[in-house]
Amino acid sequence: MPVTITTTQTDNDLRGLLALQQRNQVRNLTPEQQREQGFVTLTYTLDQMRRMHEAAPTVIAKDGDEVVAYAITTVPEVRADVPELATLFSLFDTLTYEGRLLSEYPYYVVGQVCVDARYRGQGIFDKLYAYHKELYQSRFRLFITDISARNTRSLRAHERVGFKSIHSFHEPDANEIWEVVVWDFTK
Numbered sequence: 179m180p181v182t183i184t185t186t187q188t189d190n191d192l193r194g195l196l197a198l199q200q201r202n203q204v205r206n207l208t209p210e211q212q213r214e215q216g217f218v219t220l221t222y223t224l225d226q227m228r229r230m231h232e233a234a235p236t237v238i239a240k241d242g243d244e245v246v247a248y249a250i251t252t253v254p255e256v257r258a259d260v261p262e263l264a265t266l267f268s269l270f271d272t273l274t275y276e277g278r279l280l281s282e283y284p285y286y287v288v289g290q291v292c293v294d295a296r297y298r299g300q301g302i303f304d305k306l307y308a309y310h311k312e313l314y315q316s317r318f319r320l321f322i323t324d325i326s327a328r329n330t331r332s333l334r335a336h337e338r339v340g341f342k343s344i345h346s347f348h349e350p351d352a353n354e355i356w357e358v359v360v361w362d363f364t365k
Contacts, residue, residue: 181246181302183309185235192227194245195238202292220262220290229259230289237309239293239302246297249306250289251314263289266324273345275320275360286314288323291332307339307361315363327355340365
């Protein structure tokens with residue numbers, strides 16, 4: 179059965195997404211796996227995923243009933259529901275793009291992206307983002323996220339689909355440098 183790109187529809191979709199998230203958590207991977215395959219850092223709860231889904235469904239890839247990839251849709255309206263992202267949204271409020279504050283643009287955030295190891299290298303990452311653009315470009319101009327500077331696989335993949343770095347920052351708690359990247363749907 180071919181992989182299909184769609185949006186989250188059911189709690190089973192959300193649970194499948196969370197299971198994939200757990201398998202790719204930075205703490206569950208060796209340093210070599212992190213370097214070669216990438217990783218995710220945040221862990222969401224089912225309730226948080228439900229709130230994010232209600233505000234704007236997440237784009238997923240499915241093989242049959244199994245969620246094999248996702249690019250989480252996170253709109254600013256859910257910032258209070260997802261404390262893990264509140265600091266990031268606050269940072270975005272201070273950053274500029276083309277001479278204007280990001281908050282002056284209609285934007286949303288990639289809450290996280292992940293492709294199951296068995297499905298990497300098949301173009302699914304690009305298809306997730308192409309579907310995001312198709313689905314949300316009439317509602318938003320900018321698609322924003324931050325990526326660990328040491329997650330070079332993710333940085334390269336985001337650049338390939340159209341994201342551009344606009345800011346770097348150091349997160350002391352994680353002792354991690356992050357790149358804020360923006361995809362302008364008008365370009």
